[in-house]
Amino acid sequence: MNAPVHTQLALRHSYFEASARSRVAQLLDAGSFREFLPPEVSQPSPHLAVLGIPGAFDDGVIVGSGQLGGKPVLLIAQEGQFMGGAVGEIHGAKIVGLLRRAIVERPAAVVFMVDSGGVRLHEANAGLIAISEIMRAVLDTRAAGVPVIALVGGSCGAFGGMGIVSRLCSAIVMSEEGRLALSGPEVIETVAGVEEFDSKDRALVWRVTGGKHRYLTGDCAELVEDDAASFRQSTIDLLAGLTEPAPGSSALRTEQKRLTQRRERFAGMRDGLEVWAAMGMARPAEVSLMDRDSLVAAKKGLPA
Numbered sequence: 001m002n003a004p005v006h007t008q009l010a011l012r013h014s015y016f017e018a019s020a021r022s023r024v025a026q027l028l029d030a031g032s033f034r035e036f037l038p039p040e041v042s043q044p045s046p047h048l049a050v051l052g053i054p055g056a057f058d059d060g061v062i063v064g065s066g067q068l069g070g071k072p073v074l075l076i077a078q079e080g081q082f083m084g085g086a087v088g089e090i091h092g093a094k095i096v097g098l099l100r101r102a103i104v105e106r107p108a109a110v111v112f113m114v115d116s117g118g119v120r121l122h123e124a125n126a127g128l129i130a131i132s133e134i135m136r137a138v139l140d141t142r143a144a145g146v147p148v149i150a151l152v153g154g155s156c157g158a159f160g161g162m163g164i165v166s167r168l169c170s171a172i173v174m175s176e177e178g179r180l181a182l183s184g185p186e187v188i189e190t191v192a193g194v195e196e197f198d199s200k201d202r203a204l205v206w207r208v209t210g211g212k213h214r215y216l217t218g219d220c221a222e223l224v225e226d227d228a229a230s231f232r233q234s235t236i237d238l239l240a241g242l243t244e245p246a247p248g249s250s251a252l253r254t255e256q257k258r259l260t261q262r263r264e265r266f267a268g269m270r271d272g273l274e275v276w277a278a279m280g281m282a283r284p285a286e287v288s289l290m291d292r293d294s295l296v297a298a299k300k301g302l303p304a
Contacts, residue, residue: 013228015153016177020062020079023113026228027151027235028075032067036101037094045088047123056082059090063098069236071108074098078115080156085116087161088123092130099137103144108239110141110148112169117184118160131161138168147171147244151231152178152220157209159184170244172220173234174211176292180219181209197270203288207272212287216276216299217262225292279303 013026024033037058044055060082065074076095078085087095102110119127138148147170152158157179158166166172166180174180183191185199198204207213215223221238224230245251266275276284280303290298 014226015151015175015228015231016155016226018228019081020077020113020115023154023228023231024062024064024066024075024077027111027113027232028066028068028073029070033064033075034066035062035064036098037063042094043090045090045123047088047126051122053122059088059094060085061091061094063094065107068108068111068232069239071239072105073109073111073239074102074105074107075111075113077113078154078156078162080115080154083120083122085114085154085156085162086118086120086122087116087127087130087134088120089126089130091120092127092134096130096133096137099134099141099148102141102146106144106146108147109170109242110146111235112138112148112150112165113154114150114152114158114162114166115154115156116158116160116162117156118162128161131165134165135161135168138165142168142170142244145244145246147239147242149173149235149238149242151235152180153211153224153226153231154178157181157184167219171222171238171242172214173222173224173231173238174214174220175224175226175231176206176211177226178211178214179206179209180211180214185209204271207288210272212290212295213272213275215295216279216281216287216302218258223292223296 039057042057044057045059048055060079062077076098119131141148150166150169150172153175159181163180163182185197185205188197189199211223214220222234224234269275273284276287
């Protein structure tokens with residue numbers, strides 16, 4: 001006998017609304033998580049203290065190890081509710097240290113739960129250097145044969161330097177609610193004006209940076225529901241078939257060619273609706289209303 005609808009809904013855990021620690025608990029096998037540098041042995045950012053800004057003992061990021069579907073993984077989880085998940089010196093050092101540990105321990109994968117608007121400008125060069133070190137560490141980890149899987153579905157999305165970091169990962173899993181881009185909507189509007197991009201037009205923001213758009217354009221490997229269990233199962237499925245190929249220039253040239261062709265194909269388009277129409281979607285205006293399964297089926301039917 002099926003459970004009542006209200007009971008089914010109660011069992012779902014929104015990934016978008018959850019804290020980083022809740023996401024970790026819901027993603028990993030029960031009782032398997034071991035945190036490195038927990039709050040009681042860590043310290044708040046000294047840069048924020050100098051500015052009189054309250055810090056967090058974990059500096060907005062959790063790192064540790066655990067099991068996922070019975071396989072050993074190392075894990076990074078950014079807390080979007082602390083300074084928008086922005087990366088500072090300590091925050092970045094914890095991430096880089098975890099990735100370097102992965103090169104030594106060789107887990108099945110590093111799972112990177114991204115939820116960040118980018119660099120922490122309060123920390124100036126220290127934050128920028130931290131972002132660059134994370135980029136290098138992700139590539140070094142992949143070169144060592146350890147896949148890095150990014151999960152993007154939090155309230156802050158993956159923007160700025162963390163948008164680049166996400167695209168450097170082996171694969172990305174996104175929900176419709178997730179967002180992925182280089183410059184955030186507010187940044188574009190501030191620099192280029194509201195005529196170029198209206199950050200208050202939330203439908204436009206998600207049509208340009210949201211999970212559905214990124215899935216259709218091939219920027220993420222999997223599109224899942226806004227549910228912690230869906231992120232967990234999708235990551236387990238990826239672990240079953242994902243291998244990290246030996247680094248080489250051939251794969252980079254192929255990807256560069258693909259991105260160049262895409263830029264030329266969609267040149268001048270400023271809305272996801274235009275891009276979806278150009279891709280061959282029969283009714284592009286309906287994409288935003290489609291459920292996940294319908295969208296996946298529609299993508300399979302798109303012309304090459």
